[in-house]
Amino acid sequence: MNEELFISGRNIPNIDPYLNIWHWQIPIYLFLGGLAAGILFFAGLFTVMGKEKEMETTVKWATFLVPVALVLGLIALFLDLKHQLYFWRLYTVIRLQSPMSWGAWTLMIITPVSLIWAAAYMKELWPGWNWKMKILDDFDAWVNKNRKYVAWVMMFYAVILGIYTGILLSAFNARPLWNNSILGPLFLVSGMSTGAATIMWMSKSHYERKVMGRIDLLLITIELFLITHMIMGFLAGPSVQLEAANLFLGGQFTVSFWVFVIILGLLFPAALEVLELAGYKVPVAVPAFLILLGGLIFRFIMVEAGQITRYLY
Amino acid sequence: MTPEWAYGKTTIKPDLIRKTAREMAKAAPAVIVHPGRHVTWYGDDTQRIRAVAILNALLGSWGARGGFYMKETAHLPHETTPPFPTPKRTWRDAYPGQFKLASLALSSGICDATIPSSNRSCSFKAWIVYGTNLPLTLPNMDNTLNAISHLDFMVAIDTMPMEVTGYADVVLPECTYLERYDLIRTSPHREPYIALRMPAVEPKYDSKPGWWIAKQLAEKMGLGDYFPYDDITELLDWQLKEVGSSLEEMQKIGVKKLERTSGPLYFSKGENIEFNTPSGKIELYSNELAGEGFDPMPVFTKHPEPPQGFYRLIYGRAPMHTFSRTANNANLIDLKKENNVWINPKVAKLWDLKTGQYVWLKNQDGVISTYPIKVRITERIRWDSVYMVHGFGHSKKELTRAYGRGANDTEMITKVMMDPIMGGTGMRGNFITFLTEKPEEVES
Amino acid sequence: MRYAMAVDTKKCVGCSDCVVACQTENNVPIGFCRDWITETVDGSYPNVEIELRSERCNHCENAPCVRCCPTGASHIVDGGVVLVTHDECIGCGACIQSCPYDARYSHPDGYVDKCTFCMHRVEKGQLPACVAVCPTKCLYFGDLDDPNSDVSNALRNRKYKVLADEAGTNPQIYYLI
Numbered sequence: 001m002n003e004e005l006f007i008s009g010r011n012i013p014n015i016d017p018y019l020n021i022w023h024w025q026i027p028i029y030l031f032l033g034g035l036a037a038g039i040l041f042f043a044g045l046f047t048v049m050g051k052e053k054e055m056e057t058t059v060k061w062a063t064f065l066v067p068v069a070l071v072l073g074l075i076a077l078f079l080d081l082k083h084q085l086y087f088w089r090l091y092t093v094i095r096l097q098s099p100m101s102w103g104a105w106t107l108m109i110i111t112p113v114s115l116i117w118a119a120a121y122m123k124e125l126w127p128g129w130n131w132k133m134k135i136l137d138d139f140d141a142w143v144n145k146n147r148k149y150v151a152w153v154m155m156f157y158a159v160i161l162g163i164y165t166g167i168l169l170s171a172f173n174a175r176p177l178w179n180n181s182i183l184g185p186l187f188l189v190s191g192m193s194t195g196a197a198t199i200m201w202m203s204k205s206h207y208e209r210k211v212m213g214r215i216d217l218l219l220i221t222i223e224l225f226l227i228t229h230m231i232m233g234f235l236a237g238p239s240v241q242l243e244a245a246n247l248f249l250g251g252q253f254t255v256s257f258w259v260f261v262i263i264l265g266l267l268f269p270a271a272l273e274v275l276e277l278a279g280y281k282v283p284v285a286v287p288a289f290l291i292l293l294g295g296l297i298f299r300f301i302m303v304e305a306g307q308i309t310r311y312l313y
Numbered sequence: 314m315t316p317e318w319a320y321g322k323t324t325i326k327p328d329l330i331r332k333t334a335r336e337m338a339k340a341a342p343a344v345i346v347h348p349g350r351h352v353t354w355y356g357d358d359t360q361r362i363r364a365v366a367i368l369n370a371l372l373g374s375w376g377a378r379g380g381f382y383m384k385e386t387a388h389l390p391h392e393t394t395p396p397f398p399t400p401k402r403t404w405r406d407a408y409p410g411q412f413k414l415a416s417l418a419l420s421s422g423i424c425d426a427t428i429p430s431s432n433r434s435c436s437f438k439a440w441i442v443y444g445t446n447l448p449l450t451l452p453n454m455d456n457t458l459n460a461i462s463h464l465d466f467m468v469a470i471d472t473m474p475m476e477v478t479g480y481a482d483v484v485l486p487e488c489t490y491l492e493r494y495d496l497i498r499t500s501p502h503r504e505p506y507i508a509l510r511m512p513a514v515e516p517k518y519d520s521k522p523g524w525w526i527a528k529q530l531a532e533k534m535g536l537g538d539y540f541p542y543d544d545i546t547e548l549l550d551w552q553l554k555e556v557g558s559s560l561e562e563m564q565k566i567g568v569k570k571l572e573r574t575s576g577p578l579y580f581s582k583g584e585n586i587e588f589n590t591p592s593g594k595i596e597l598y599s600n601e602l603a604g605e606g607f608d609p610m611p612v613f614t615k616h617p618e619p620p621q622g623f624y625r626l627i628y629g630r631a632p633m634h635t636f637s638r639t640a641n642n643a644n645l646i647d648l649k650k651e652n653n654v655w656i657n658p659k660v661a662k663l664w665d666l667k668t669g670q671y672v673w674l675k676n677q678d679g680v681i682s683t684y685p686i687k688v689r690i691t692e693r694i695r696w697d698s699v700y701m702v703h704g705f706g707h708s709k710k711e712l713t714r715a716y717g718r719g720a721n722d723t724e725m726i727t728k729v730m731m732d733p734i735m736g737g738t739g740m741r742g743n744f745i746t747f748l749t750e751k752p753e754e755v756e757s
Numbered sequence: 758m759r760y761a762m763a764v765d766t767k768k769c770v771g772c773s774d775c776v777v778a779c780q781t782e783n784n785v786p787i788g789f790c791r792d793w794i795t796e797t798v799d800g801s802y803p804n805v806e807i808e809l810r811s812e813r814c815n816h817c818e819n820a821p822c823v824r825c826c827p828t829g830a831s832h833i834v835d836g837g838v839v840l841v842t843h844d845e846c847i848g849c850g851a852c853i854q855s856c857p858y859d860a861r862y863s864h865p866d867g868y869v870d871k872c873t874f875c876m877h878r879v880e881k882g883q884l885p886a887c888v889a890v891c892p893t894k895c896l897y898f899g900d901l902d903d904p905n906s907d908v909s910n911a912l913r914n915r916k917y918k919v920l921a922d923e924a925g926t927n928p929q930i931y932y933l934i
Contacts, residue, residue, distance in 0.1 A: 001690075007795070007796045008771070009646075009647055009776075013863075016859075019853070019854070080850070082848025082849075082863050083848030083868050086846065095828075097824045098824065098825050101827040103827075171855070173857070173924060173926075238923060307854070310859070311857040312858060312859070644780065647780075647788065647790075648776060692798055692800060692801050692805045695803075696802070
């Protein structure tokens with residue numbers, strides 16, 4: 001029998017018996033960040049493709065959610081900090097090797113950009129809207145004239161936002177569950193999928209819902225592919241990664257992962273989408289809600305399970 | 314007695330016993346069988362240690378290179394005092410007719426010798442307890458507390474609060490060894506040495522060094538002449554100067570080796586050695602023991618074995634605690650706040666126990682531990698025994714940090730096998746079984 | 758200059774003096790520790806081997822905690838020692854997530870804390886607190902670049918190992934086995 005134990009009474013709060021220092025704030029932020037990234041990406045994409053008229057919700061109305069989501073996400077992050085008075089230190093340096101630094105700066109850029117994007121549609125949303133200051137009116141006009149350029153910027157940063165949420169986790173080589181290169185693309189695709197689901201749910205246009213539905217179906221397929229790859233990678237990896245994979249293949253997260261994330265969050269909505277394509281009427285709220293729920297639960301599971309996996313002890 | 318017979322008693326394979334014996338014979342006289350520490354186990358301990366000594370003698374290791382060297386202790390002169398009075402009664406009067414061969418006073422039976430009895434003309438009336446937590450150290454705590462209740466007066470001198478300081482009439486707080494001077498340390502070694510014990514920091518609060526307590530008590534009792542110095546540094550300096558050093562030198566170097574004066578470390582071939590025995594030779598057969606009615610040569614005595622479902626209770630120490638006396642210290646509790654019971658994996662499987670689970674212990678006399686103890690399943694203990702660290706399971710609420718943590722091994726030690734020759738307390742004959750559910754008899 | 762420490766697992770007895778010395782020297786609150794003792798037991802009674810290790814932050818050469826820190830609060834100083842500037846730490850916990858040795862903890866005051874090789878003592882020519890108090894003298898500290906330092910001498914003639922080698926961190930605490 002092999003035994004390994006601390007004999008000097010070590011029992012550090014949140015670190016022993018297993019790491020649990022990141023709680024609900026981080027998965028909530030990852031979810032909102034991914035959602036925002038997805039919405040902004042599609043908004044930018046369809047603007048660049050010149051389809052503002054057909055994809056109104058995508059390009060205009062869904063983007064109103066983004067600044068709210070990002071601010072809520074930032075508040076969640078701020079609440080997670082333990083030395084909150086010093087949070088401003090994040091913005092005194094750019095550390096290229098730290099994904100958390102990327103995230104801080106990306107958010108610093110994309111939050112105002114998304115706010116500007118949405119705000120520039122205020123006049124369309126409320127015809128009597130007046131910015132009351134000439135400089136703001138001029139800026140509004142400038143943005144609307146240069147939508148395509150702003151869209152490119154927004155798409156670029158949306159991809160960074162979406163992918164960095166995964167790279168953030170994969171940069172922690174001490175957590176075998178997270179330390180794989182698929183996590184970045186996986187979180188990006190998942191974020192885009194939740195974004196597409198939101199747009200689908202919000203939209204009143206049948207055409208738009210069909211397009212976003214098809215895109216979401218594609219994204220779900222890619223996501224399933226990436227998840228399979230990730231698990232296969234674990235099973236072919238070192239023993240610590242095998243143990244990480246076993247958390248989902250018989251361990252404590254098996255039921256929540258397969259039921260809530262894979263079946264309810266991915267397979268079932270995909271099936272509903274296929275039925276819709278085949279001509280059946282499916283209430284759009286069902287797949288959309290399930291995709292969002294699945295995305296949220298996926299991040300909760302990944303953050304909690306990842307902290308449990310380790311190299312030593 | 315053959316190795317095969319010993320195998321049945323020890324589970325050590327006969328060929329391993331033979332191989333070991335032959336290797337020792339080949340290496341003799343450069344072999345040592347060390348008696349160990351805390352060696353009172355089953356009540357036949359004098360004979361067992363004598364057997365160890367006999368084995369060493371048969372191997373010729375006394376005074377041989379690679380065996381037992383002839384140790385020497387440094388001798389420091391004593392200060393001049395008035396002659397010590399002869400006590401009218403000694404501790405021996407409390408144990409009439411017993412332990413004639415013991416050379417040091419006994420703690421075993423001290424409680425019985427305190428409770429007045431018609432068998433004796435006298436009992437102990439007062440205790441000065443110096444640095445030992447008697448209620449947890451002596452087996453049979455109820456008896457200890459009963460004895461304390463019969464005392465006229467009890468003083469406890471200690472560094473940290475414990476049960477014993479709670480029962481004392483007077484507590485004299487001593488500062489720790491890092492805060493005081495003590496007498497020069499001179500223990501036996503290859504070369505005689507002197508070692509200074511000096512304070513590293515000033516004592517905290519009102520705690521005082523032991524020498525000061527003794528001197529002040531003496532002054533108050535009119536016996537100040539027995540302490541012919543104002544500060545112990547005077548005595549230390551004088552003693553050190555008598556052996557060619559000084560307090561100043563020792564404060565710099567700490568330890569100093571002196572020249573051997575008792576002769577060489579080892580006996581030389583053909584030398585005629587006289588040992589400290591009646592015949593002057595090493596006595597494998599002891600007339601002295603025979604004269605007192607004991608076995609002149611060690612004889613195998615069967616020790617109690619655990620009944621079915623019970624396991625021998627082995628108690629021991631942890632490096633971060635000093636017996637039961639430090640169980641309330643904040644820093645040390647951070648290192649170890651409770652003891653666990655070490656159980657062999659085979660036994661754990663039988664009982665379906667998991668590491669981290671709490672169980673109550675019940676001993677062969679039906680006594681159940683007041684508090685549960687955490688299980689540690691480990692290969693470090695035999696399948697017929699369990700191990701726990703001594704000094705936990707305190708039930709005094711005033712010991713706020715130690716209260717209720719771990720289990721008290723002293724509670725489980727109800728069977729004491731006293732060595733008839735020298736009164737050693739053998740406590741390894743107690744057996745425990747596990748109770749996984751909280752028993753009703755235990756008060757919470 | 759490359760500070761490192763060697764721990765002789767054959768001499769460590771698990772007394773935990775190093776833990777208490779560090780706590781008192783560095784004002785580590787009770788309930789937290791910058792160093793600790795791990796016991797590994799192998800085999801089956803009576804053929805059992807135990808290994809005792811005094812563990813702490815490994816001051817890795819390829820420190821993931823320094824790499825992940827978004828503010829640069831976790832940094833490496835001369836000598837390869839990894840330190841945390843308390844006023845620059847925002848308490849995000851990224852470094853705690855990235856340490857394979859669980860050597861870091863979140864101090865109640867908000868910043869992240871860990872073993873500092875007692876740089877405040879080393880700068881004055883003293884040894885780290887744990888090394889200074891070890892009663893079996895099983896801890897060796899010094900400059901690996903100096904062939905005559907305590908740690909270089911310890912590593913020269915003995916077999917040694919590091920912890921979680923496969924994590925790629927290049928730790929600088931060597932365990933003599």
